[in-house]
Structure formats: structure tokens, C-alpha cells
Amino acid sequence: MELNIIHVDMDAFYAAVEQREHPEYRGQPVIVGGQSKRGVVSTASYEAREYGIHSAQAMAKAKQLCPDGIYLRPRHDYYKQVSKKIRAVFARYTDLIEPLSLDEAYLDVSTNAENSIKIAKRIKRQIKVELDLVASVGVSYNKFLAKLASDLNKPDGFKIVSPFQAQELIWPMDVSELWGVGPKTEEELKELGLERIADVAQADRLFLIRELGKKGYRLHKLAQGQDPREVSIPGDPKSIGNETTFKQDIAKRSLLQEHLLQLSQKVAQRLQNKEVKGKTVTLKLKYEDFEVLSRSNTIQHYIDNGEEIYELADRLLEKIDLPKKVRLIGVTVSNLVDKKFEQLKLF
Structure with missing residues (x-):
């Protein structure tokens, strides 16, 4: 990896910018935030944090903790x-x-x-x-x-943090350090006896899924140092896809192919509506135990029609054994390009 x-x-970004602009503020407790009675702290310099001041704290409380601090309105x-x-x-x-x-x-x-x-x-x-x-x-x-x-x-x-260090580093940490774990989920985990990230990593995956749903599956993966999320550019769609979760888990390959054909047609329609084409087709399967499997195929030319998308996705499906029933199937087209751009490339 x-x-x-x-x-x-x-x-301490806001406070650091103010300290940069006003050298006399350096080394001083600088608190940036709303100045009304109901105002809250946006950012506190590290000098201010020594007084117990932190982001999202009531400004009135901050002034009690550090009455001599430098309090500034944010300049967004x-x-x-x-x-x-x-x-x-x-x-x-x-x-x-x-x-x-x-x-x-x-x-x-x-x-x-x-x-x-x-x-x-x-x-x-x-x-x-x-x-x-x-x-x-x-x-x-x-x-x-x-x-x-x-x-x-x-x-x-x-x-x-390398793959070799991940387990040693994160397993002793409190479960609250897992991405997406807020106070409510932290309470749920600790009620299940899962105090540390190691507890989540070593717990039975099906137990976590039964107790927490798909969140349990995600947390189990994170606790093992696995996170499939990609870095995504805002406002710039990298892919167009569609998926469906079945009312009853499916074991028959022919039924999966029927759903795959329908999804391929929907994806093609969305590609055509947005006037884009792609050359990478990805098939996604989620098994009954929430394990996710994905396979991709990249071709040399750009496509936007359902038949070609289905043909590529079906080839991927043929190569996958189905040891368990499937609860979800999806197809995605990525490596997108605007149709006009593709036409320019042809010329």
C-alpha cells in the first residue's frame, strides 16, 4: 500500500492569521468568534487553549476562563x-x-x-x-x-503512518478516535463492551453488523486500518453509477444479471443526460454479511450506452465466484470525459 x-x-488557523497580521498578538491568548452574549468560539490560539478555551465553546465561558484574552470578530x-x-x-x-x-x-x-x-x-x-x-x-x-x-x-x-505501524498505533486508542464515531455511536460501542479500537478490530464482524448495521461493518474495517474512501474533488463528478439493494438476498447469477442489465441502462441514461462518456466500468457486490467486493475494467475507448456497459460489467461478474448470497449489486462508469472533448480528440 x-x-x-x-x-x-x-x-489554530483564524487565530494564527490574526497573530501573523498583528505581531503584538503573538504569544498572547487570541480568541476568534462571535462577540454577542450567544456567540461561540470559532478558533482559539494555543496560548488561549492553555486556559481551557476550545472551538464551539460559549464565548461567555471563554471570557470567564481568560478575561484578559484578545477577543476578535472573525474576518471570513x-x-x-x-x-x-x-x-x-x-x-x-x-x-x-x-x-x-x-x-x-x-x-x-x-x-x-x-x-x-x-x-x-x-x-x-x-x-x-x-x-x-x-x-x-x-x-x-x-x-x-x-x-x-x-x-x-x-x-x-x-x-x-505506514501499513506496518497502523495496528500498533491505533489499537490502543479510544473508540471515539474512529472516523464517524460521535458521542451517540461511542456510547453504543461502549455499551457493547468495546472501549478501544482493538476491541472493535477483534470483534466478530457479524456481531457488529447485527448490533450496528452497516455502520458496524464500516467501523470494523476502519479499526483494522482500512478505509476505501477516495480523495474527491468537490463539484467535479469522477464517476456515475447506480446500485440496488434487494429485498431478499440473491444467490442465482441469472437474477443478478437481470438487475445488472437494468442498472447499466440507468447509468447510460445518466451519462447521456450529462453529455459525458467513460472508459472504466466497475462492478460492486455486497454479500449478505456486508462484505463488499468490487472489480473494474478499463477499455481504450469511451462509452455511454447500456449494452456496452452491461457487457463489460457482466464479464466482471462471470469471473467472480458467489460463495455467499448477494444483498446489493451496482455498476459505475468512471474516467469520464465530456463528449465535446472526446470529439475534439478524434480530430
């Missing part, structure tokens, strides 16, 4: 300008950038021939030198672990 995913998280338009400059640094190395907020983003550098760790170090250094701001950076082979890595040594952190 290649370490191609980088997570960049700016440290300016923070957006700074954020664009940070993303311009990212864009030197990859087009696959998934912003999570003004101060946080995932990068996929798999298409860059340079070593990903060198890229990550260079990004961190350039943000500091060119923008006088500090970023914490995590590098790993998936999004969950890259984000976790960037959080570990804050502020000014840099952490690499």
Missing part, C-alpha cells in the same frame, strides 16, 4: 483569501485536492512521480516560509490514517 494520501490541517472573507493561497501551494503537486474547510484538506499525490513524504515536507515548509503560517501534516495510505496522523503531534506536527 502506497503512502499517497496527505492530510494538511492548519494550526480575509481567511478565504489566505486559504486560496494555501491551496495554491497544494496545486503545485496534485490536482486531487479535497478541501474539508478553509484550513483543512486531503491531497492524493499518487499521480506525482516524486516521493510523497518529500512532497508533504515541502508543502509544510512552503506554507511556513511563504505564508508565515504553521500546518500539521499527516501522510498515510488512506484518509482515516492520514487525518489521524496530522492530529497526533499538533501543533506543528508531521507524522507518517
Whole structure:
């Protein structure tokens, strides 16, 4: 597994920008947020955090904890300008950038021939030198672990998590560290006796599915250091697909083929509506125990008709043994290109 995913998280971003613009604020507790009675803290500098101040805290509480702090209204338009400059640094190395907020983003550098760790170090250094701001950076082979890595040594952190380190690193952690686990899910897990990530990883998968549904399957995978989510560019559809979950799990291949044909026609219609074509077809199966299997085939030309999509998907299905019943089937077309662009290429 290649370490191609980088997570960049700016440290105390709003407060750090204000400290950069006002040198007299450096080393001081700076709190940015709404100033009304019902205002909340947006960002607190690390100096302010020593007083127990944190994001989403009531501003009134923050002022009780640190009455002599520097309290500022947020300047969102300016923070957006700074954020664009940070993303311009990212864009030197990859087009696959998934912003999570003004101060946080995932990068996929798999298409860059340079070593990903060198890229990550260079990004961190350039943000500091060119923008006088500090970023914490995590590098790993998936999004969950890259984000976790960037959080570990804050502020000014840099952490690499390899496949060989993942289990040793995450298993001792509390279950609340798993991506997607909020207070409610944390309570559910602990009621089941699952306190640590190791407990979730070593639990019976069918037990987790029975107790938590498909969330249980996802958490079991995460606890084992597996996260299939891709870095996705907002507003830029990378694929068009369709899937269906059966009322009753299916064992017969012929029935699966019938559903696959219908799905292929639907996907073709959506491709034609959006005036795009693709050349990679992916078949997805979910078995009765929620295990997910996917297979892809990339061809040389672009397609948008149901017959060709079905033919490629059916070939993939033929190569798969069906040891268990299937609860879901789906087909997706990716590697998309605008029809007009494809026509220009032909000429």
C-alpha cells in the first residue's frame, strides 16, 4: 500500500492569521468568534487553549476562563483569501485536492512521480516560509490514517503512518478516535463492551453488523486500518453509477444479471443526460454479511450506452465466484470525459 494520501490541517488557523497580521498578538491568548452574549468560539490560539478555551465553546465561558484574552470578530472573507493561497501551494503537486474547510484538506499525490513524504515536507515548509503560517501534516495510505496522523503531534506536527505501524498505533486508542464515531455511536460501542479500537478490530464482524448495521461493518474495517474512501474533488463528478439493494438476498447469477442489465441502462441514461462518456466500468457486490467486493475494467475507448456497459460489467461478474448470497449489486462508469472533448480528440 502506497503512502499517497496527505492530510494538511492548519494550526489554530483564524487565530494564527490574526497573530501573523498583528505581531503584538503573538504569544498572547487570541480568541476568534462571535462577540454577542450567544456567540461561540470559532478558533482559539494555543496560548488561549492553555486556559481551557476550545472551538464551539460559549464565548461567555471563554471570557470567564481568560478575561484578559484578545477577543476578535472573525474576518471570513480575509481567511478565504489566505486559504486560496494555501491551496495554491497544494496545486503545485496534485490536482486531487479535497478541501474539508478553509484550513483543512486531503491531497492524493499518487499521480506525482516524486516521493510523497518529500512532497508533504515541502508543502509544510512552503506554507511556513511563504505564508508565515504553521500546518500539521499527516501522510498515510488512506484518509482515516492520514487525518489521524496530522492530529497526533499538533501543533506543528508531521507524522507518517505506514501499513506496518497502523495496528500498533491505533489499537490502543479510544473508540471515539474512529472516523464517524460521535458521542451517540461511542456510547453504543461502549455499551457493547468495546472501549478501544482493538476491541472493535477483534470483534466478530457479524456481531457488529447485527448490533450496528452497516455502520458496524464500516467501523470494523476502519479499526483494522482500512478505509476505501477516495480523495474527491468537490463539484467535479469522477464517476456515475447506480446500485440496488434487494429485498431478499440473491444467490442465482441469472437474477443478478437481470438487475445488472437494468442498472447499466440507468447509468447510460445518466451519462447521456450529462453529455459525458467513460472508459472504466466497475462492478460492486455486497454479500449478505456486508462484505463488499468490487472489480473494474478499463477499455481504450469511451462509452455511454447500456449494452456496452452491461457487457463489460457482466464479464466482471462471470469471473467472480458467489460463495455467499448477494444483498446489493451496482455498476459505475468512471474516467469520464465530456463528449465535446472526446470529439475534439478524434480530430
